[in-house]
Amino acid sequence: MAKAAGVSVATVSRALRGVDRVSPRTRDRVLAAATELHYVASPAATSLVSGRTRGVGVITPYFNRWFFATVVTGIEKVLREEGFHVLLCDLEGSTFDTRLPITQTMLWKRADGVIILNVPPRPAERSLLDRLGMPVVTVGNRQPGWPSVRIDDRAAMGVATRHAIELGHRDIGYAGTVPASITHLQTPFDRRAAFTTVMSEHGLVCPPEWTLECDWTAAGAAEHASRMFALPRIPTCIVAASDEIAFGVMSAARRHGLRVPQDVSVIGIDDHVHAEIFDLTTVRQDVEAQGRRAGRIMLEALHGRAADTVVDDVLDVELVVRGSTGPPRMVPADAPGATGATSAADALGATSAARQAPKPALQATS
Amino acid sequence: MAKAAGVSVATVSRALRGVDRVSPRTRDRVLAAATELHYVASPAATSLVSGRTRGVGVITPYFNRWFFATVVTGIEKVLREEGFHVLLCDLEGSTFDTRLPITQTMLWKRADGVIILNVPPRPAERSLLDRLGMPVVTVGNRQPGWPSVRIDDRAAMGVATRHAIELGHRDIGYAGTVPASITHLQTPFDRRAAFTTVMSEHGLVCPPEWTLECDWTAAGAAEHASRMFALPRIPTCIVAASDEIAFGVMSAARRHGLRVPQDVSVIGIDDHVHAEIFDLTTVRQDVEAQGRRAGRIMLEALHGRAADTVVDDVLDVELVVRGSTGPPRMVPADAPGATGATSAADALGATSAARQAPKPALQATS
DNA sequence: TTGAAAGCGATACCAT
DNA sequence: ATGGTATCGCTTTCAA
Numbered sequence: 095m096a097k098a099a100g101v102s103v104a105t106v107s108r109a110l111r112g113v114d115r116v117s118p119r120t121r122d123r124v125l126a127a128a129t130e131l132h133y134v135a136s137p138a139a140t141s142l143v144s145g146r147t148r149g150v151g152v153i154t155p156y157f158n159r160w161f162f163a164t165v166v167t168g169i170e171k172v173l174r175e176e177g178f179h180v181l182l183c184d185l186e187g188s189t190f191d192t193r194l195p196i197t198q199t200m201l202w203k204r205a206d207g208v209i210i211l212n213v214p215p216r217p218a219e220r221s222l223l224d225r226l227g228m229p230v231v232t233v234g235n236r237q238p239g240w241p242s243v244r245i246d247d248r249a250a251m252g253v254a255t256r257h258a259i260e261l262g263h264r265d266i267g268y269a270g271t272v273p274a275s276i277t278h279l280q281t282p283f284d285r286r287a288a289f290t291t292v293m294s295e296h297g298l299v300c301p302p303e304w305t306l307e308c309d310w311t312a313a314g315a316a317e318h319a320s321r322m323f324a325l326p327r328i329p330t331c332i333v334a335a336s337d338e339i340a341f342g343v344m345s346a347a348r349r350h351g352l353r354v355p356q357d358v359s360v361i362g363i364d365d366h367v368h369a370e371i372f373d374l375t376t377v378r379q380d381v382e383a384q385g386r387r388a389g390r391i392m393l394e395a396l397h398g399r400a401a402d403t404v405v406d407d408v409l410d411v412e413l414v415v416r417g418s419t420g421p422p423r424m425v426p427a428d429a430p431g432a433t434g435a436t437s438a439a440d441a442l443g444a445t446s447a448a449r450q451a452p453k454p455a456l457q458a459t460s
Numbered sequence: 461m462a463k464a465a466g467v468s469v470a471t472v473s474r475a476l477r478g479v480d481r482v483s484p485r486t487r488d489r490v491l492a493a494a495t496e497l498h499y500v501a502s503p504a505a506t507s508l509v510s511g512r513t514r515g516v517g518v519i520t521p522y523f524n525r526w527f528f529a530t531v532v533t534g535i536e537k538v539l540r541e542e543g544f545h546v547l548l549c550d551l552e553g554s555t556f557d558t559r560l561p562i563t564q565t566m567l568w569k570r571a572d573g574v575i576i577l578n579v580p581p582r583p584a585e586r587s588l589l590d591r592l593g594m595p596v597v598t599v600g601n602r603q604p605g606w607p608s609v610r611i612d613d614r615a616a617m618g619v620a621t622r623h624a625i626e627l628g629h630r631d632i633g634y635a636g637t638v639p640a641s642i643t644h645l646q647t648p649f650d651r652r653a654a655f656t657t658v659m660s661e662h663g664l665v666c667p668p669e670w671t672l673e674c675d676w677t678a679a680g681a682a683e684h685a686s687r688m689f690a691l692p693r694i695p696t697c698i699v700a701a702s703d704e705i706a707f708g709v710m711s712a713a714r715r716h717g718l719r720v721p722q723d724v725s726v727i728g729i730d731d732h733v734h735a736e737i738f739d740l741t742t743v744r745q746d747v748e749a750q751g752r753r754a755g756r757i758m759l760e761a762l763h764g765r766a767a768d769t770v771v772d773d774v775l776d777v778e779l780v781v782r783g784s785t786g787p788p789r790m791v792p793a794d795a796p797g798a799t800g801a802t803s804a805a806d807a808l809g810a811t812s813a814a815r816q817a818p819k820p821a822l823q824a825t826s
Numbered sequence: 827t828t829g830a831a832a833g834c835g836a837t838a839c840c841a842t
Numbered sequence: 843a844t845g846g847t848a849t850c851g852c853t854t855t856c857a858a
Contacts, residue, residue: 102845134568139835141504142850163529180548184536202500316737345737371682371711468829505851508834
């Protein structure tokens, strides 16, 4: 031990942490010895007596995806600055049954707190977390009693949908409903709900055949979009629930000989790192900032400076208009105007976007 | 504690771990009590006596990026199966000076082993790791004395370059040399070296103005590619050091009105999750498998079953031909044939790809 | 098969 | 300002 530096364990402990009354001379001597011997206090021992681990669990549905990896980046940076470590828990592939044990063994005495990304806890998990009594912060969705950092998914989708409508689109498709296996996620639900709401506020309805279910991956979206683009009637604009979905839709459109945005407009949400190079119009959110804020809220809680009210930190979003959206090729019959030029779509038979909104509940509420 | 279950701490300890001689009846009783009380042994105390933490540090240059996030996913899955946890350490933004302390405090008594992705350790780090005496596995590049999992970067780039040459391209550009700040990474160096080698084996040279330096992001690549596409002479094919770079190049090409692959072919390496939807020809590597294998090697070492020789696990790669590569629009003068159709490039003045390789060191070695 | 007791490496209280 | 020591929760001889 560093007691080879001439003093007692107690003094070493005090000196090393810079606290308490220790004479400068002694402190320097201890520090020197510590450096010399590459000494670092054992976290296990410290943890045993203090009860704290300086670790924070981060639970993510898929670490693999840009959004989550970016949030984690933000979290990690902030926590590391204060000497905290990130314990990663990727739920991908976990089933309903394996989830609880996972978080249980992971958190118990290993982490001082947990940050949960997007996935709502099941009741058993909720009670586990309550029982452990450790601070919890959620990112991406709100949970009663826990501080959260997020964007307003409904507002974001409202911006996207309104952009489409304001460009003159009436035949609007939606990409991003989810398969039953992930219906527990809030974001897909909220975005879809906002889309439907805004549409109907403008007297518009998106028919089922233009509503694409997918797993929120680009490949999945491309597959479903491809089927839709083979229909006799296709929308003039597709609102995608995320940029990755939008990428898939754009890709499918191109394979069907459709030009973006002349034949079909596409808009996403996120401002994914690749959105700019693919010229995708989107609603930007600052993902890493969400991670950083979640990390800071966690640090506050860990330092006992918990806010007196439950934080709900809602970050702004911003419409970023790029080249993937434009006015519809053909103007709806109820608002006559120029007709679009003949497009590759025509040549391929994927033509004749409808001239009016399908079953408009109400004409031109806007 | 669980001694409320009627036995002594020692028995509890034995029963819970299923080891040693414990009567089935006693064991069941202890297990029942443990479940009842939600009891889980404190890792800190266990760690204090056993010296092991059941944690593995994972060090990445950026885990924001698809490649790294995917490797981590693979690692995490394998480790979790055996009850090990992943401690993340993201080096992004770390400077030459802050790196050592980071790994030092992170690893010391917190992790039983370390997996290092792509970044070669500095001498001080190497000696730190040696001193700690913990198992190390590297992914993406080989380090003397440590087991590694990787692909053969030179071979992979050889496949890509040869594909371009076999399609008939002679005017080939390269995207993916790196700025001075990251010259320590091996992969960019190896891929570049292989490109140059294969080129010269075929009597070809890539001039500096067709050699794009970038930070290995799509956006960075797009910016540099854009400059190149504004030159009076451009290559008929661009070999990109990674798929993300290729995405940037494709994007820049499109913005210059160039069609892919008619006006310019693009090939990458990785088979990025988005490669298929963007129809990118690439050299596939199984990234998650590399993570899984690294995880398994680590587990072996942790279980004391270290291989007798230092493992160097080189995974196969595979050429995946998609739509982003095709024969050159104009056939080289030394191999006359059809001329390409007039393209958008002509209309934009970004025309006249050269009719023969620039300064060929040797004609037609192939 | 089970229990008692000695650490593991720090912290914190109590003396000095 | 510094040194002793009980303590944290578990594993591990050693006895019984």
